Amino acid sequence: MAGKEKTIEGIFEELEEKISRLEQSDISMEEAFKTYSEGMKLLKTCNDKLDKVEKKVMVLNKEGDLDEF
Secondary structure, three states: OOOOOOOHHHHHHHHHHHHHHHHOOOOOHHHHHHHHHHHHHHHHHHHHHHHHHHHHHHOEOOOOOEOOO
């Protein structure tokens, strides 16, 4: 997926995979920490994307169209 930006849905799928891995009993402490850190980065990315969408929705013009930034 080089050069292609992740979608919010794609991020959610990755987060589900991370959660599933963390729930497994055979995960080492090091791997658990790495997986947790990766999940936190994904959450930040998702929050940033949701903030951008929210700001775009707030910029709707009188005709209901999005004004470009």
